[in-house]
Amino acid sequence: MPEFLDAALSRPNLVAFVVLLLWGLYITITHHNLVKKLIGLYLVQTSVIFFLVTTGAKEGATVPVILDGMGPVTADAYVNPLPQVLTLTAIVVQIATLGVSLGLVSRIYRKFGSLDEDQILAKLE
Amino acid sequence: MTEHLPALVFLVPLATAICMPVAGHGRKSICKPLALLAVAAMTVLSVASLWAIVSHGEVRYSFSGWEPPIGIEWLADPLAAIMLVGVSALGVLCLLYGAAIDDRTHDKHPIPYYTIVLLLIAGLTGAVYAGDLFNIFVFLEVVSLSAYALVAVPGGRALVSAFRYLLMGTLGTAFYLLGVGYFYAATGALNIADLAQQVPALLGSKAVMGGLIFMFIGLAIKMALMPLHGWLPDAYSDGPAAAVPLLAGLVTKVALLLWVRILFWVIGAGEAQQASGIFTLVSSLGILASVGAACIALRQQDLKRMFAYGGISHVGLVLIGLGQANQTGLTGAVYYLLNDAVMQCALFMLAGFIAQRYGVRSLDDAGRASIRNPLVIGTFVVVALGMVGLPPTGGFFGKLRILLGTIEAGNYLAAGAVVVTTLVTLGYFAQVLERLVRREGDAVPEPDSGHTPWALHASMVALAAAMLGLGIWNDPIVKALIDATGGLAI
Numbered sequence: 001m002p003e004f005l006d007a008a009l010s011r012p013n014l015v016a017f018v019v020l021l022l023w024g025l026y027i028t029i030t031h032h033n034l035v036k037k038l039i040g041l042y043l044v045q046t047s048v049i050f051f052l053v054t055t056g057a058k059e060g061a062t063v064p065v066i067l068d069g070m071g072p073v074t075a076d077a078y079v080n081p082l083p084q085v086l087t088l089t090a091i092v093v094q095i096a097t098l099g100v101s102l103g104l105v106s107r108i109y110r111k112f113g114s115l116d117e118d119q120i121l122a123k124l125e
Numbered sequence: 126m127t128e129h130l131p132a133l134v135f136l137v138p139l140a141t142a143i144c145m146p147v148a149g150h151g152r153k154s155i156c157k158p159l160a161l162l163a164v165a166a167m168t169v170l171s172v173a174s175l176w177a178i179v180s181h182g183e184v185r186y187s188f189s190g191w192e193p194p195i196g197i198e199w200l201a202d203p204l205a206a207i208m209l210v211g212v213s214a215l216g217v218l219c220l221l222y223g224a225a226i227d228d229r230t231h232d233k234h235p236i237p238y239y240t241i242v243l244l245l246i247a248g249l250t251g252a253v254y255a256g257d258l259f260n261i262f263v264f265l266e267v268v269s270l271s272a273y274a275l276v277a278v279p280g281g282r283a284l285v286s287a288f289r290y291l292l293m294g295t296l297g298t299a300f301y302l303l304g305v306g307y308f309y310a311a312t313g314a315l316n317i318a319d320l321a322q323q324v325p326a327l328l329g330s331k332a333v334m335g336g337l338i339f340m341f342i343g344l345a346i347k348m349a350l351m352p353l354h355g356w357l358p359d360a361y362s363d364g365p366a367a368a369v370p371l372l373a374g375l376v377t378k379v380a381l382l383l384w385v386r387i388l389f390w391v392i393g394a395g396e397a398q399q400a401s402g403i404f405t406l407v408s409s410l411g412i413l414a415s416v417g418a419a420c421i422a423l424r425q426q427d428l429k430r431m432f433a434y435g436g437i438s439h440v441g442l443v444l445i446g447l448g449q450a451n452q453t454g455l456t457g458a459v460y461y462l463l464n465d466a467v468m469q470c471a472l473f474m475l476a477g478f479i480a481q482r483y484g485v486r487s488l489d490d491a492g493r494a495s496i497r498n499p500l501v502i503g504t505f506v507v508v509a510l511g512m513v514g515l516p517p518t519g520g521f522f523g524k525l526r527i528l529l530g531t532i533e534a535g536n537y538l539a540a541g542a543v544v545v546t547t548l549v550t551l552g553y554f555a556q557v558l559e560r561l562v563r564r565e566g567d568a569v570p571e572p573d574s575g576h577t578p579w580a581l582h583a584s585m586v587a588l589a590a591a592m593l594g595l596g597i598w599n600d601p602i603v604k605a606l607i608d609a610t611g612g613l614a615i
Contacts, residue, residue, distance in 0.1 A: 028296070044296065045295070045299050048306065052309075097291075100270050121285075
């Protein structure tokens with residue numbers, strides 16, 4: 001067990017990722033309010049994006065923009081840009097999902113007059 | 126010219142979708158023919174692309190000349206080309222059917238409706254062609270967002286079903302992206318060809334195995350694998366009659382195809398891969414899904430829900446074929462996947478048509494109504510033969526190869542599951558057919574509500590003909606699939 005704890009504590013970024021992911025899942029599953037469910041979903045997506053960014057991070061490295069463009073480039077001096085590019089796309093996807101889901105929720109609210117899952121299900125019967 | 130065909134097949138529906146709001150502004154009647162024209166043009170292009178690939182070999186298309194690993198690569202191999210002919214041809218038939226059926230909820234707003242349908246088809250095309258895992262994620266999300274919106278079109282109950290679908294589906298893509306992140310962290314590559322060189326040696330690594338499991342969970346939600354299928358029956362029974370055949374036939378099947386890509390093109394099926402247990406997992410879940418969902422289908426009263434569970438059980442059958450890790454099982458599974466796309470499409474067209482024309486929604490309704498339309502009954506009989514897996518439909522030959530694959534692998538439990546699923550499927554289709562054709566004393570006379578549009582009959586009969594055609598000409602298609610999978614390490 002201490003071995004496992006050591007491994008976890010030496011990578012606090014991954015601990016943060018796991019906490020965010022589980023927190024998001026918990027909110028999505030337990031809350032009855034549709035908007036709160038969406039907040040949980042957003043947290044899950046954000047945690048995955050955080051994980052992607054963290055795979056490219058290096059200690060002591062800087063933003064991957066080569067300023068002078070002359071001398072030889074040392075890869076250790078810059079963080080890996082590819083996960084950040086993936087992240088940009090993933091954020092766009094996340095925003096699109098959020099837009100569609102909020103649109104759906106607003107139509108549900110206009111139709112059923114409630115955001116509570118139990119009340120909506122009761123009206124469906 | 127022919128080397129650009131893969132890009133053109135994708136760009137035709139995408140460009141039309143983008144132009145739709147401008148073209149349809151002020152003259153909404155143009156939307157329907159425009160969408161139909163775009164998908165028809167796409168069908169012609171995809172047939173040409175299949176022809177070019179079969180005669181000149183597979184194409185690896187690099188966008189704007191940037192070679193991988195820097196650029197984005199599309200993998201246009203025979204598997205993708207065959208699948209795309211299916212996607213575009215089914216797209217044409219579903220649009221014809223959707224334009225003719227009397228479910229007019231989408232007619233008030235044709236511009237967004239047809240834009241979303243075209244985006245869905247473009248997304249499916251991209252997902253089939255994508256040559257790297259991250260692009261698969263992007264196109265999967267394009268497909269899913271369009272599908273959520275389409276399910277919600279009728280309003281009312283469908284809104285809640287669409288929201289549930291959205292919650293499950295978004296969790297699915299999040300898990301898939303997490304798996305891609307694990308793969309990238311372990312190998313530094315996203316391209317399928319690059320990964321195929323590195324991953325087999327890394328199967329002992331927890332990161333790679335964990336990533337694979339996360340991708341499987343994500344795609345399993347999208348393909349509605351049995352314990353994760355909760356969204357599908359509601360979404361398909363409440364969704365619009367015009368669009369559900371398209372969703373049922375294509376969305377889950379393309380997710381399955383992506384899993385085939387990852388399983389056989391990235392992981393491979395050699396000794397080490399089989400020892401890692403992933404194929405056993407796929408096969409076991411397939412057994413659970415095929416038998417379990419077939420039994421649930423037997424207990425359904427609502428026809429659309431019964432057909433939806435039938436589709437879920439067929440996802441299990443395809444996974445059984447994949448899980449045997451031999452070429453017989455793989456080609457059988459892919460061939461069955463193609464047939465299943467046609468069958469699901471036809472089933473939901475029939476269900477939508479008899480619900481709208483005869484008011485038949487459940488088994489009891491089917492017993493009361495008297496349907497004398499020979500084309501409807503004929504199509505239903507052909508589809509039922511295909512779902513059960515009897516010759517001369519394509520379903521028989523796919524199932525036969527899956528069964529042969531299980532016997533080749535010595536997995537008799539899986540072989541038993543295929544047989545049990547077949548018998549249970551026969552059970553619920555016999556139930557429906559018996560009630561549809563039985564003449565009862567107090568039968569309600571057939572409603573005389575004008576003539577049926579030709580497009581409805583044409584689309585259903587074309588699907589029945591396609592199923593018979595897939596059965597009669599199964600030999601060249603299966604041979605092409607064997608060639609397509611010949612280079613894999615199996």
